[in-house]
Amino acid sequence: MEKHWLVRPKTIRLLWIVMLGVLAVTVLLQLGIEIHGEFHIDETFGFGAWYGLGTCAVMVIGAKILGAVIKRKDTYYD
Amino acid sequence: MISGLPPGLILIAGAVAIPFVGPTIRKGLVLALPVLTLALIWGTGIDAGTVWSAPFMGYAVSPVRYAPTGMLFATVFSIMAFGGALFALRSARPSEMAAAFLYAGSAIGVVFAGDLITLFVFWEIMAIGSTMVVWNGSSDAARRAGLRYALIHFFGGIVLMIGLIGHIEATGSITFDVMQADAWPRWLILAGFLINAGAWPLSSWIPDAYPEASPAGMVFLSAFTTKTAVFVLLVGFPGTQALIYVGLFMIFYGIIYALLENDMRRILAYSIVNQVGFMVVGIGIGTEMALNGAAAHAFAHIIYKGLLLMSAGSVLYMTGKRKCSDLGGLFQSMPITATCGIIGALAISAFPLTSGFISKSMINQSAADQHMMVVWLLLTAASAGVFLHAGIKFPWFVFFQKDSGLRPPDPPWNMRAAMIFFAALCLLIGVFPQPLYALLPAPVAFVPYTGAHVVGQLQLLLFSGLAFFLLLPLMKRTLTVSLDVDWLYRRAAPAVIAWIARDLRELSDGVLGGTRAQVGSIIDSMAHYHGPAGLLARTLPTGRTVFWVLVILAAFLVFNFS
């Protein structure tokens, strides 16, 4: 049986490409639209992009570290 | 006459009636009553103010007060009751439906309460109703989680009660109005409110109990308790700075724990904490815009979280599975569920054109307006984190990820209808925010759709998405739970009580004069001397008796002559 078109590797490759394109566009749009921030940091170029990427990485890694301490088997309380 | 009725009573009366009517009437009833409630909220022509008051327990209570914030919350609660009832129409047992209506009705009772006592009364009934909803999960886990849930809420309730008594005693007034957290009664009130809001450290009841409810049950649960807490904080403690920190903690707590979680509905439960955190921060900031934002976010949140849980509930209902590690690839056979779930996910992530975008932005913007840079940066990071833990994680692991081999169809019509209804609401509010803005307590001057805002938000969210997929290997699902404060009452407290109870038995035996053996030996020794053959009861020979008489006489004489 043939796989759903969405899960075919070919589609996924395509999706990655489209996604990277969209990412590029959103950053580049800032060239045309000026962002007036309240603080200086939020007016830096591509602030949303790098800040989002960075903080997400920190959160995921932080969670991973915390998880090493607080994770228990899911039958722990039974 | 009817206009003085507390609107919550309609649903509560429904709750009482539901067990006694046949299935057809019941279905009609549960769909009609929320609509009737809406009519009572908006159709009486009362704009603002207390409608009537009555003597109660030595005070004059006023159970019905029309005020913009309350009407906003009551409105969304009614919508939620309708959507939830529609979703639950075929699956819920009468007892569950009754509990849910009791729950929803008392939540509306809280937001219409004109005084602290009425508020508290409905507050506690809400706890009872919601506990019953959890218990209708009907598993052993639901029983225990429900009991823990009840205990936490009764704890919060009595803390609140003590605070209220202290407050009423100090001020002599039972009016529910803005308070300053400046003395212990108000601190206790605040603590009581925050416990229901799911603030840390007593937050784990949300992920503990909610996911044990039935698929439909959790849809109800997600809406009322935490949001009534938001309502009372909004009215009672706007601008209380501590709430900013409490809120921020909730936000990141929700994100981190959701990231570690495997159970799809527990992920969404943690995300409730996270979302309520945003509202609490807004209340803490306390400007008109922030408060508007908090109220609007509560409104939007109820809809999209309901939607997400309907989606997750549909999956659970159709597959019986709730762990991400067991799910995946369901988009193929459950397209409507998946689509609606994704819309909900986008809304919670505050994607442009969804309801979350227009509400959460207000909170963020008000932080910026107040030049709270750290708060703003954290909120922004949190927005990214929301997309990470709920916006992508939930749909990805449930509907895509890997092929679990499950091919369940979409759920029955009423569930689909409920999801579509809520998905439409998410989008409608996102595209036409004006009606919602009109409901807000203060006039709104905020324009969400500016180019800069849209572009900034898109950057943030899309790159979060990138981070998600890049870091996917780090987020492999494991069959685990995460320890939380609830360890204290799930593991430590029972052990302590068992220990005390064991020692108590010994203690109480001891109090009664020792163990049975000790009592027995005392009685034996008594019997030795006093028993029929004992020294003190024996029949002595006459001579010996006379001897004793003489001893006494001699003693008497010696006494007398000395």
Add this chain to the structure above:
Amino acid sequence: MIAQFPALQVVIPLLGAPLCIILRRGALPWLIALLVSWAALAMAATLLSQVADGEIISYALGGWLAPLGIEYRIDTLNAFMLLLVAGTSSAVLPFAYKSVAKEIPQDRHYLFYSGFLLMLTGLLGMAITGDAFNVFVFIEISSLSSYAMIAMGRDRRALSAAFTYLVMGTVGATFFLIGVGLIYAVTGTLNMADLAERLPPLYQSRTVLAAFAFISVGILLKLALFPLHLWLPNAYTYAPSVVTAFLAATATKVAIYLLLRFGYTVFGAEFVFNIVPASEVLLTLALAGVIIASFVAIFQSDVKRLLAYSSVAQIGYIILGISYANVTGLTASIVHIFNHAVTKGALFLVMGCVAYAAGACRLESFAGLGKRMPLTMAAFVIAGLSLIGVPLTAGFISKWYLVLGAMEKGWWPVAAVILATSLLAAVYVWRVVEIAYFRDAPADAPPLSDPPLALLVPTWVLTGACVYFGIETSLSLGFAEQAAIQLMGGG
């Protein structure tokens, strides 16, 4: 006529005794005894009403005036005791008819009633006379007759019990006589009122001190204060039911009266409590008696014996009140003399009923009696509650004043002991109640039912009195208080 009542009070029973022997046929002796007793009761009541306002009747026996002749002197206490003795015998005698018929061979009935009347004579005489030597005479009359009465018990051990009592009683009476002789030697009078006047100057005299010692020990032996009680349990246990009831209610009580009379009137409170450490001695012995006898009672397996030990304990209470040497304590003692007589009388009549129906009073023979003899056991429960001192019963009134007196004295531990030993009473009473109501009779037990009305009615009269005197106290408490005040010299 009424003026001669003091003499008739004693003379009529005394004459009744030989009459019983003469008219020994059938029920006649019983009828004589009953009529005599009722007449004595009527006279006692009349006398009591005469002294009710605090007046004192002096009656010279045979016309010889005191101090030469024998004087009968009647104040509130005397009259109260007369009423108690005559009242008890009047309540007990109706019971005797059937009970004696069952317990004593027909051919000895006339002896029984004759002895009974002698006993009555002795006790009434002890209570009424104002002459110290005359007291001795009456002691002997009552003692000798009671030895004989006890010996009539069905059990062979009744003989040895009577013998022990005889020996002890004789020792006591002898001691008493020695004491009386000693004070006669120093004062030259036997009239109590005169003694009371002549003794105070002689308080430091060794003779008086010795006399006091002999008299007290003699009386204490008669009233069975611990540890001089050793004759009592067997005597009470093996005597015929009627005798036990009568003796328990009156004999020791009259002895206590003597203690009061000699202590307060003859020697004087000043001597007894200030010169001689009587208070301390009595307190110690009374407390020991109350505690030990109560415990002993708990472990008894014969209910009659159990009640006998309970009597020892109750005598301890009475002596305890005397040892306080204050009006409250004295009131408590006197009212307890009365209340305990009523209570114990009722209980021993219940024993009589049980003995009549079941033949024995052992604990195990009570099994199932709650169902089989409901009226009898109900009487036991009520009288038992009075023994414990539960409110609305006579026992409560005594306990109330007893504790109050201890508190006035500042003797808190004593107050605590009184209340605590009430609980011991609860234990021994309830042991019987539990067996009667919760243990089923053995399957082979013969069928039993409540005894005939002739037994039940007297039992219930006394039982009713337990309750009546717990609620309506003007008689018991009123006279007791008045007597106490008189004794303390306040009126």
Add this chain to the structure above:
Amino acid sequence: MTPETLMVLTLAVPLAGAAVISLLDRSPNVREAATLLTAVVLFALNIALAADVLAGARPEFILADFIPGAPILLGAEPLGVIFGLVASGLWIVTSVYAIGYMRGKHEAKQTRFYTFFAIALTSTMGVAYSGNLISLFIFYEALSLSTYPLVTHHNNDEARKGGRTYLGVLLTTSIGFFLFGVLWVWHEAGTVAFTPGGVFSGQTDPVLIAALLALFVFGIGKAGVMPFHRWLPAAMVAPTPVSALLHAVAVVKAGVFSILKVTVYIFGVDFLAATPSTGFFLWVAAATILIASIIALRQDNLKRRLAYSTVGQLSYIVLAAMLANSAGIVGGALHIASHAFGKITLFFCAGAIYVAANKTTVSQLRGIGRSMPWTMTAFTIGAISIIGLPPTGGFVSKWYILLGVLQAEQPVMAGVLIVSTLLSAAYLLPVVYTAFFQAPEETGPPTHGEAPRPILLALGASVTLTFLMFFFSQPIVRFASQIVGGI
């Protein structure tokens, strides 16, 4: 009728009722009708008396002048009226219930049962309308004794043991301590009259007052203050109507009522407030609350669980009394009523389950809510009241007790009430859950149905009272406030 007549009739009517009932062994229907009639008349008398007392009447009547200066005296005031109303009102309900229960269980000796029930109610009325301390003591003892035949109704070995503990503890405490206290008060103050403001004005020896307090708090063993609580679980051998009316209402409430009465009319609230030793008794009450609740948590036998719950709840009232302020007294008085309504419902349910399904332990109750929905719904409402949640009477009384705690500035006691609330939820809610949300063990058609009608009727009445006490809290609170001269 004058208030005095009414007051005397409250004792005379049940006593006469007892006499009549005892003669009706042959015709059970007439006998039960007599019980019901007596109960209804008694309640009506209490209501009439309550109206007079509310209007300010304070009738007194001397029954017997048995100890000069300390007569057996009847007297009515608001606290007594509340107790009288609660006990007599619930007697009607319990009588209805008892008809269903005793017949459903085919109990033996029903005539004796109803007779002693009426006598117990006479004693209860005597406690409620005692005009002085000695009368209170007398009727208190009468209540102990008249309930003994009810506790030991089954006449077997178990009943004997239970009865022994019952009477043993109650007599020991009452004669050993309570009577001692009464005598001491008489000795010290020269009066045993109930006096607003207390009888100790001018008495300043704190040791004396502490000792007296100890004698009353521990001596009134019916209040179940630890370590003198064992009689209450022991009394559970009795038939359930007895447990319900006597050991949730009349007997135990006679205990806490006495403590309240002594607090208000012997010590005096203000006087006690200045007495440091009340702190100690707060701790004793607190310890009782917590320990009893923890023990209740671990009882599988439903009636025992309820009994220990009662022990804990009684100490709420003891605690409230020891707060020595008006809100505490009002709270305590209200709790007498609210706990009575709640707990009697729970006991009724336990009995209903026993009659209909012959089940006694919590673990046997799986899924019983399906066959006995009415009973278990009533249980749920009763439980809510005991926990102290709206909309039930338990909330109203807890509110005032907490108010008293706050006025007395006793934060630790507030903490105790918090923990106790949680514990009471923890031992009651599992019953609700087990009944409604666990599947029955046995499959197949249900072997039993609902409880008999009279039982359901009684349940409906007691549940209604629980709600009424909430919704009509205003007049009740006002009446209770009269005890302390209004608040």
